[in-house]
Amino acid sequence: MMTTPAFRRCATALAAFASLALVGCDTIDELLEANNPAQIREDQLDDETLVGVLVNSVIGSLSGMYTGYIIRSSVFTDEMLYGINDEQSARLNQRIVRFDEGSAAGAFSAVSRLRFIGDSVTGRLKNLLPRLNPPADPTKDRRVALTLAYAGYGYLLTGEQECEASINVGDKLYTPKELGEMAIGRFEEAITVASAAGPSAADVLNLARTGLARAGLLAGQPAKAMAAAANVPANFVWWVEYKDQISNMGLVGNVTGANHNLGVGIKFLNGTYPNQNLVSTQTDPRIQHNPNWRLGHNQLTRLYTPYQSLPYSGYNGQTQSNGGKPILYANDTDIKLASGVEAWHHYYEAAGPNGTGPAGTTLQFVNSRRAFGNQSQVNLSGAELMAELREQRGKDFFLGGFRLGDLRRWKANGVGDFFPTGIHPNTQWGPYGDATCFPVPDDEYEGNPNLRR
DSSP, X not given: OOOHHHHHHTHHHHXXXXXXXXXXXXXXXXXXXXXXXXXXXXXXXGOHHHHHHHHHHHHHHHHHHHHHHHHHHHHHTTSEEEOOSOHHHHHHHTTOOOTTXXXXXXXXXXXXXXXXXXXXXXXXXXXHGGGSSSOOOGGGOHHHHHXXXXXXXXXXXXXXXXXXXXXXXXXXXXXXXXXXXXXXXXXXXXXXXXXXXXXXXXXHHHHHHHHHHHHHHHTTOHHHHHHHHTTSOTTOEXXXXXXXXXXXXTTHHHHSSTTOOEEEOGGGOSSSTTOSOOOXXXXXXXXXXXXXXXXXXXXXXXXXXXXXXXXXXXXXXXXXXXXXXXXXXXXXXXXXXXXXXXXXXXXXXXXXXXXXXXXXXXXXXXXHHHHHTTOOXXXXXXXXXXXXXXHHHHXXXXXXXXXXXXXXXXXXXXXXXXXXXXXXXXXXGOBOOOOOSBOOOHHHHHHOTTOOX
């Protein structure tokens, strides 16, 4: 994972990539020539220092978009209520997404940038590393494995978020399943390279395995998901880091101060909406929130401010019901991109109610997660057990960037439609819409000459 000095070195490349047009630019060479030829010359690409800059540009691309991805997906689902004074954003919280508005454009551009930079830097490294002095073998280099894994996440997050997506100014729109298959290819190559690199790439190997398991679920390949997840150790964690970053962790401004606009959704609320003083019900450490609601930025929506959940570095496992003090979000809060618990969730969803795996049976895994959340043991089987697995998954991954992909997958697989319906809790907004994904934005149709409506 990145270190602070390495991240600072990536600022130059990030500045170049920031002006990248998502259509009409297919290579790093073209990007560098068009945007800043005086700062990064072609003959400098053999510099070992620049290899680190390119790698960290991929890392920075994901960290730069990840909190926005989490916020968009959480307010689109049942995780969070939005109390923002902006009609487009309010519609997103009502499951209304228009292809000609900023929500669709912002969602598409963020994941597309990560996907593009991941692929482009990987190709650059494969050509550059053998020419270094001394030469490095790209087939067994940790850096190549890392950029491959991050490229895999670019395709994975695109497939989980977008209804369909174009790639590299192409004329084809790819389905989520096809995008999942493309992610699988990157993750599998990352596993091969990381395995050849040896112990120095053990963390990248587990990152790629976890991503492969998640992509296997997206692509409808449960056996592949199980095989990848089975080898991820329980204590593995890969962080998206925000300490000393050039931009702050994006959730902070949304849950504090005058711009406070995010609150825990009714599905995950510890108590009855919109009651006050919900202290005694705060028993699950994974989802803690202010026990009292307050009006959000729009002065309409009653919001319960979330405290750091399990995917965040400040999570301390304390509960308010027994006098504990969970922690608010801060600018140096890191976010889990992947973990052993996540990999095992993928495994048992793929394995089904009768599965046996790295944490025992599916029932044993479910009960271990219930115990983590201070819940009593259950003795379930069949569909009821899988429903409880989904409940625990929602709590383990709360505000971690998984919910939209999960709800879409379960709906597509005929498990159930768990998107919020009926009248929005802010009754002045009226009923929910029926959107389940982000459409290809109008900007992409206008900027991609090969794409037709």
